Amino acid sequence: MKHHDENIKYLFEPRSIAVIGASNEEGKIGHIVINNIVKYGYKGNIFPINPKGGKIAGLNAYQSILDVNEDIDITILTIPAKFALDAVKQCAAKKVKYCLMITSGFSEIGNAKEEHKIVAVANENGMRILGPNIFGVFSAESSLNGTFAGTDIPAGHLGIITQSGALGLAMIAQATVGNIGLSVMVSVGNKADVDEADLLEYLITQERTKVILMYIEGVRKGASLIGALKRATKVKPVVIIKSGRSRRGAMAAASHTGSLAGSDAVFDDIIKQGGALRAESMKDAFEWSKFLANNPLPAGGNTVIITNGGGAGVMATDACEKYDVKLYDDLENLKTIFLPSIPEFGSTKNPIDLTGQAGEKDYIKAFEAALKDPDIHSVLVVICETPLYSGDKITGGVELYYEKFKKAGKPIIFCLLGGQLVADYIREASRNNIPIYEDIYDAVSTLGAMYAFKRYADEVEDDAATVNINVAAIDEIVDYAGKEGRLFLFAHEGQSIMNIIGIPIPRSQVAATIENAIKSASAIGYPVVMKVVSKDILHKSDAGGIALNLDNDQEVISAYEAIMRNCRAYMPRAVIEGVEIAEMVQPGTEMIIGARIDKSFGPTVMVGLGGIYVEVMKDVSFRALPLDRKEIISMIKEIRSYPLLLGVRGEKTRDINALVDTIVKLGAIISNCKGISDIEINPLVVYEQSSGIKAVDVRIILSKEDREVR
Ligand code: COA
Numbered sequence: 001m002k003h004h005d006e007n008i009k010y011l012f013e014p015r016s017i018a019v020i021g022a023s024n025e026e027g028k029i030g031h032i033v034i035n036n037i038v039k040y041g042y043k044g045n046i047f048p049i050n051p052k053g054g055k056i057a058g059l060n061a062y063q064s065i066l067d068v069n070e071d072i073d074i075t076i077l078t079i080p081a082k083f084a085l086d087a088v089k090q091c092a093a094k095k096v097k098y099c100l101m102i103t104s105g106f107s108e109i110g111n112a113k114e115e116h117k118i119v120a121v122a123n124e125n126g127m128r129i130l131g132p133n134i135f136g137v138f139s140a141e142s143s144l145n146g147t148f149a150g151t152d153i154p155a156g157h158l159g160i161i162t163q164s165g166a167l168g169l170a171m172i173a174q175a176t177v178g179n180i181g182l183s184v185m186v187s188v189g190n191k192a193d194v195d196e197a198d199l200l201e202y203l204i205t206q207e208r209t210k211v212i213l214m215y216i217e218g219v220r221k222g223a224s225l226i227g228a229l230k231r232a233t234k235v236k237p238v239v240i241i242k243s244g245r246s247r248r249g250a251m252a253a254a255s256h257t258g259s260l261a262g263s264d265a266v267f268d269d270i271i272k273q274g275g276a277l278r279a280e281s282m283k284d285a286f287e288w289s290k291f292l293a294n295n296p297l298p299a300g301g302n303t304v305i306i307t308n309g310g311g312a313g314v315m316a317t318d319a320c321e322k323y324d325v326k327l328y329d330d331l332e333n334l335k336t337i338f339l340p341s342i343p344e345f346g347s348t349k350n351p352i353d354l355t356g357q358a359g360e361k362d363y364i365k366a367f368e369a370a371l372k373d374p375d376i377h378s379v380l381v382v383i384c385e386t387p388l389y390s391g392d393k394i395t396g397g398v399e400l401y402y403e404k405f406k407k408a409g410k411p412i413i414f415c416l417l418g419g420q421l422v423a424d425y426i427r428e429a430s431r432n433n434i435p436i437y438e439d440i441y442d443a444v445s446t447l448g449a450m451y452a453f454k455r456y457a458d459e460v461e462d463d464a465a466t467v468n469i470n471v472a473a474i475d476e477i478v479d480y481a482g483k484e485g486r487l488f489l490f491a492h493e494g495q496s497i498m499n500i501i502g503i504p505i506p507r508s509q510v511a512a513t514i515e516n517a518i519k520s521a522s523a524i525g526y527p528v529v530m531k532v533v534s535k536d537i538l539h540k541s542d543a544g545g546i547a548l549n550l551d552n553d554q555e556v557i558s559a560y561e562a563i564m565r566n567c568r569a570y571m572p573r574a575v576i577e578g579v580e581i582a583e584m585v586q587p588g589t590e591m592i593i594g595a596r597i598d599k600s601f602g603p604t605v606m607v608g609l610g611g612i613y614v615e616v617m618k619d620v621s622f623r624a625l626p627l628d629r630k631e632i633i634s635m636i637k638e639i640r641s642y643p644l645l646l647g648v649r650g651e652k653t654r655d656i657n658a659l660v661d662t663i664v665k666l667g668a669i670i671s672n673c674k675g676i677s678d679i680e681i682n683p684l685v686v687y688e689q690s691s692g693i694k695a696v697d698v699r700i701i702l703s704k705e706d707r708e709v710r
Pocket of ligand 1: 020021022023024025028029030049050051052077078079080081083087102103104105133134135164165166187
């Protein structure tokens with residue numbers, strides 16, 4: 001169980017630093033790091049450590065950290081792996097708070113044992129390890145450049161946490177080019193001890209950081225990451241790039257950092273649950289981050305598109321639909337606002353079409369109108385270069401109105417489509433942090449990210465939904481199977497568990513004679529299905545051991561006789577105990593629900609379109625527990641087949657409440673019953689509102705070993 005680390009502040013705001021392996025030899029990492037620290041203007045005490053002593057980077061070097069008389073908050077290790085453990089022991093003895101290990105050569109190349117030893121020694125002494133296999137830390141708050149980056153790092157408001165060092169160094173370079181200032185830049189490397197969740201805790205409260213960007217390859221302690229993300233995204237946007245999306249990518253990631261890349265589908269859904277924005281590309285990630293760091297959040301969801309191109313307006317509308325940006329649609333009000341400012345042939349329906357004959361003046365009139373109206377919350381401007389509005393004239397309006405809108409707390413974003421002049425202008429304006437794009441979809445994806453963040457931040461969280469379940473009764477069934485050496489439960493055991501937690505299953509009875517079969521059938525109610533009961537016959541339908549849709553006594557009699565005949569012919573020596581008579585399940589919407597222990601995220605639940613094509617359709621969504629009902633509903637809404645639950649072609653809405661209840665129950669089982677690792681119901685038939693659900697088939701898999709974390 002991890003507790004919040006009160007010292008985390010000193011990782012970014014250390015009062016003193018020792019560089020173990022500081023060197024005078026140009027080109028060595030230990031040389032670059034010590035010189036970066038000095039050059040960038042770090043104000044605390046700096047202690048170069050090198051067995052040769054002397055002077056390094058103009059400072060007195062110490063032969064050992066133990067020779068330093070003052071307290072040291074952090075050490076940066078730039079010595080080869082084989083010397084690391086001894087150095088860490090000395091740091092621990094010196095009561096250092098954080099040891100940052102730039103050194104490579106541990107779990108990422110299969111040397112996990114040494115890494116564990118190092119963390120154990122550190123933690124026993126209250127010291128924590130960042131890395132190993134990192135490029136260091138940058139913190140604008142302390143003017144600290146404790147990295148071996150080759151360029152100056154511009155200070156600003158974006159905090160970056162990266163698992164890949166090389167990519168992080170590339171990000172520094174790109175941030176410089178894009179004029180994106182950083183508040184913090186830190187690499188986590190092998191995450192032997194400190195991980196993203198720890199670092200997020202600091203960035204959540206640090207004022208300088210307005211947006212957090214994370215590059216993640218694999219997640220180990222998923223539950224603590226989600227917790228930290230949830231807290232972070234209530235106060236500032238978190239943009240995540242995760243690699244390992246494709247199968248090949250996932251394999252490369254695993255061998256790259258020695259950590260397991262979690263299943264991508266699960267990861268995607270779960271970071272959404274944490275309120276983070278997942279970027280597909282580095283470009284998106286930087287664009288979103290830059291926009292979110294420099295612009296106000298809108299007061300509401302109404303966006304208008306202002307354009308001089310009919311086709312551009314249609315494209316922008318499509319893009320808005322794709323990225324979930326809501327277009328303001330009060331046509332009456334739009335008319336009142338824009339009619340006075342648009343040319344004769346224009347349109348006041350959103351997109352506001354100023355027509356191809358519009359020039360700067362027309363745009364300005366429309367901007368003024370949008371600026372004044374309180375029902376308009378954000379504006380997307382799409383300008384096509386025309387003979388009447390040539391590239392050299394566009395610039396003035398853009399800059400002036402960007403500032404005006406910003407001051408008014410209304411986000412505005414520009415897209416300019418045109419020639420060389422326009423392209424040059426976009427580059428220059430973008431460097432000056434004006435949100436301006438040369439592609440409509442890039443512009444709208446940024447607006448979409450802004451709204452996704454806003455929706456999450458505005459959401460009020462409920463208490464986690466849970467139910468009391470009879471854990472002892474379930475454990476008894478699981479233990480019995482365990483004693484028999486089974487890793488799964490039989491169908492009837494699964495059904496007993498359904499009965500214990502109150503999930504309805506089809507009524508059924510076993511009968512050993514024709515008379516009893518008839519009695520059972522009328523007790524259950526027609527129509528019924530009949531299945532042979534025999535330990536020896538595994539494939540009942542192959543054996544002709546199943547009869548469906550039996551409507552009366554006569555049909556039960558014939559079916560019983562046919563099943564006995566078929567099964568004896570199929571396997572003459574089979575011991576037949578009788579037949580199972582079960583309720584014929586009425587048709588409804590077939591869903592699949594499941595709960596399992598995920599390697600990275602712990603207890604998770606899943607919902608999706610059920611039936612036999614689950615694997616093909618892959619229409620499922622995941623969440624990590626705990627969850628409130630609202631989150632469960634949002635998980636259900638995410639699947640493509642959601643409209644089926646609302647009722648199509650005149651059907652009534654399905655019992656979504658009962659579906660939610662059932663997911664809560666599976667969640668309670670997976671969280672509380674240690675022996676169970678997977679539980680799945682498919683199909684779960686969902687009936688009309690207030691008519692409930694029925695669990696037709698239940699599969700339960702037992703855990704191989706006792707799980708440590710719950
Ligand atoms: N205490 C202090 N200084 C020590 C020491 C100790 N216990 N042991 C060695 N040193 C000194 C060395 O004498 C040397 O100083 P010098 O230049 O004055 O002789 C300095 O530390 C560096 O040691 P050296 O043996 O020259 O190592 P190196 O610079 O070739 O390589 C690493 C060290 C850490 C850079 C290398 O082992 C490594 O891991 N490289 C990969 C780093 C990386 O890519 N990280 C991930 C980035 S994302």
